Amino acid sequence: xxxxxxxxxxxxxxxxxxxxxxxxxSHPVMAHIIPTRRCNLSCTYCNEYxxxxxxxxxxxxxRRINHLADLxxxxxxxxxxxxxxxxxxxxxxxxCVARCLNLLLLSIVTTGHSTGQVLEKTARILEFAPRLAKxxxxxxxxxxxxxxxIRLQCASGG
Numbered sequence: 001x002x003x004x005x006x007x008x009x010x011x012x013x014x015x016x017x018x019x020x021x022x023x024x025x026s027h028p029v030m031a032h033i034i035p036t037r038r039c040n041l042s043c044t045y046c047n048e049y050x051x052x053x054x055x056x057x058x059x060x061x062x063r064r065i066n067h068l069a070d071l072x073x074x075x076x077x078x079x080x081x082x083x084x085x086x087x088x089x090x091x092x093x094x095x096c097v098a099r100c101l102n103l104l105l106l107s108i109v110t111t112g113h114s115t116g117q118v119l120e121k122t123a124r125i126l127e128f129a130p131r132l133a134k135x136x137x138x139x140x141x142x143x144x145x146x147x148x149x150i151r152l153q154c155a156s157g158g
Contacts, residue, residue, distance in 0.1 A: 013104055017029060017074050017075075017104055020074070026071075027071040027072040027073065028068070028071055028073050029073070029074055029075060030073070030074065030075040030076070030077070031068050031073050031075070031076050031077070032076075032077045032079065033061070033064065033065075033076065033077065033078050033079075034048060034078075034079055034080050034081070035055060035056055035061055035078055035080060035083050035086055035089070035092060036055035036056070036080045036081045036082070036083060036085060036086050037049060037050035037051075037053045037055075037080055037081040038050070038051055038053075038055065038080065038081045038082065038085055039051070039080060039081040039082040039085070039111065040082055040085065040111065040113055041082075041111050041113060048079065048080055048081055049081060050081070055086060058088045058091060058092065061088075061092050061095075062091075062092065062095045065092065065095050065096050065099060065100070066095070066099050068100065069096075069099035069100040069101070069102075072102045073100065073102065073103070074102055074103065074104045074105070075103075075104055075105045075106075075107070076096060076100065076103065076105075076106050076107070077106075077107040077108075077109060078092070078093075078106075078107070078108045078109070079108070079109035080109075082110060082111055082113075083108055083109070083110065084108070084110050084117045084118045084121055085117065089108075089121055090121050090124045090125055093106070093108075093125050093129075094125075094128060094129075097128075097129045
């Protein structure tokens with residue numbers, strides 16, 4: 001019964017998001033932000049990797065997130081490069097959670113190769129915003145070597 005309710009709830013959120021996007025064209029449904037192009041890998045297929053460009057400064061990132069919040073954006077994805085290489089990633093996510101009241105999904109795409117940084121920052125994010133894990137708002141793809149409880153929270157929302 002609980003599983004069926006969860007599936008129904010998820011589908012309802014999806015339908016609401018699609019309807020909002022179809023009937024209200026004054027806001028973006030989804031935004032993809034690349035806070036850094038720096039990465040600890042250099043995959044030949046990746047068109048985002050750039051070890052030369054400076055990352056966007058924290059103030060500019062937060063200003064952009066605030067603008068997305070004002071527009072009512074429902075889905076925000078942070079990727080790159082490797083977003084977990086940013087020392088201020090937790091601060092950026094805090095701003096996103098605090099300002100983006102319509103947020104349905106916050107996704108952080110990671111290679112999973114900086115396991116220590118990924119786990120440490122994910123744990124800090126879940127400390128100030130445990131609802132991200134409980135409501136499927138935080139999805140960190142690429143985490144392969146995480147302790148089971150963090151991997152399950154990040155991948156399945158609980």
